[in-house]
Amino acid sequence: MEEELEIFLEDCDDQLQFMENALVEMQNGMIDEEAIGAIFRAVHTIKGSAGMFGFDDVVAFAHTGENLFDMIRQGSVAVNKDMIGLFLLCRDHMEKLIQAAVTETELDDAQKVVGSNLKAQLVAYIEGKPAPKEEVVELSNSVEKEESWHISIRFKKDFFTTGMSINSIFNFLNKMGKIIKNHPITYNIPLLEDLNPTHPYIGYELLFLGDTNEEALHEVFEFIKDDVSLVIFQIDTENAYDALLEERQEEKLKSELIEASFVEASYFPQEREEITPVTVEVIQEKEVESKREEKPEKQKKATTSLRVDSNKIDLLINYMSEIVIANSKILSLVDNEKDDNNEGSELLEAAHSMKELLEYVRDGIMDIRMIQVGDSFNKFRRIVNDTSKKIGKDVEFVITGGDTELDKTVVERISDPLVHMLRNSIDHGVELPEERVAKGKSARGRVDLRAYPDSGSIVIEIEDDGKGLDKERILSKAIENGQVNPSAKLTDEEIYKLIFEAGLSTAEKVSDISGRGVGMDVVRRNIEDLRGTIDIASTLGKGSKITIRLPLTLAIIDGFLVQVGTTKYIIPLENIKECVELSEEEEANMGSNEFINLRGEMLPLLNVRKILHEEESVSRRKNIVIVYFGNKYVGLLVDELLGEYQTVIKSLGEVFQYLPGISGGSILGSGEIALIFDIPRLIELKSREGL
């Protein structure tokens, strides 16, 4: 796709999102000027940019919507709930039209029918039910809307040679409205001997009547804007003519304006005539100053954001990853050098400051990818609204922590699972209003969507105050499906987690929203793909809470390098609580138990050598790295601790990608391969399968 089209599409997406947000707010009863203005601007912007590409269908449709919203904005049409619903549908149709236009495809017949239907409804509102009487009122209003403008024109030196005719500007203005008074300013025209006949000396003062705005008037002069000096103002603006005199600095202008009856002589009080040159200077200086102040402000605005193709950033991250690996190699070489003779210390220093700088650059690049989850969360408002409306439930949807930042890819990939879970919460969780009242709850249910950072990861919670999960039903269904052995003893949490298994739906009737038992397993898989975990807590009759933990970023981690047998492993630093040495005495105490007594508390151990079938240790010492995720702790039994290591996660390829407990691999500076532990998964495996 052409770059311009891509930008157009992105722009439209933004505008459609603004529109949707505003409409959903209106649906929730927040009908205010701001929301209406936002929708109007969104439609207007889409129309404008679609027009530039010649997407006539989009323009025509947007135009109708824009007209209606303009009327709403001006108060001649009142908004009602049906109308908001209609606008939401129009928004969707507009999205389809834009897609069709960009991809150069045609809408199918059904969509066309929908489109013309929507348009007809819009037109019906525009033409409206207003009684003839009201029409008269409206008409007189529209006359009142015409405003009087003063347009002062002076020509710059080269204007005549541009070949532009001032008469065509006058003609155009007379089409837009009416020039009531057109007064040529001739006092600047010199005597013949001093006249350069091709230089402009003449000027114009116009009184113009029209339903327009300053911007539109300036646009009339767009083509000659560099060759004219304009002052445009509404004539009832306070001190407007004073400002004009100041701007023009023409001695005779005041009397000319009075003579030509633009203003009454009394407009300019006597004392103002006695402005001393000093004050004029001061005013001018002030003007200059204020102009100076304005400029950087504008520049600042222009540089606050920059739209960058996310592929460019991904590429940068890839390079960065390679640099990190290369730098690790340099560091290890320098370290070896130092061991041999002590002269390498300067090199070592340089290499370490390089490492530090690279960390800054890495963090900077990663930071570019971080986006606030709020924008993505806001999209869910409509889904919650539509879903609850469809099934007759009344749900208050509360978003908190919208400013929490998360990697763009993670945000994008978490979106669908969240939608699914939200739908489930509304469909299965929150009860119908009458049911809620009968249970002594408020008729309106509540669904919370929260995001917050917690110990190196981001937590997203979905909580509802609905009926909660029915343990017995889930368990019996799972046994019936053969997913659980009838004799197995499961904890509450394990039972709840069964809802993430394929084919398990306890919904009594299948609706088109949820209940087919397809989806929750996909949700779990999506989250696991992101190296995240999902937990669920529930109280029967009171509601459920789903907690998702996600890593901050996907590509680079700060790790801790350890050795087991002959293989090196990397443990993400964010999951490490502490390291302790396992003394021979303790080892003897342990016997065959897989836990130790750590300062009076039992710490389950995971023998890495055993589960990954490593060879016997080459070193005599044994260490325990205590890792945690959420509120669970496990000690990893390893041989050597090799220290902190910044690393890049590389996929192990299709064959090994589902290796339990391993999230990927990394190439060390020495060229060796290290495997990266997936701590959340390891902890889960440990507690579930008793490794």
Next chain:
Amino acid sequence: MALENISEITIYEVEKLKNIFLELLKEDKIILNMKGITKIDIVGIQLLISFLKSAEALGKDVKFENISESVHEQIASSSCENALGLV
């Protein structure tokens, strides 16, 4: 005097016309015969205004003769009839 070989008072002719007008200012009674002039633009109008001003400064009157309808219209659409004393 009549403006010979000139059919328009526009940007293309103003340099030449300025000199003609400077000569004209030397006459006691200034009459400008506009017969044959079919076109005028804002540059020409500005030149005429300057010419009138100069004559006025010398205490002389200028009389325009035989202004064609189209020229009159063009002056009117620039709102300069007053400035040229044509009303």
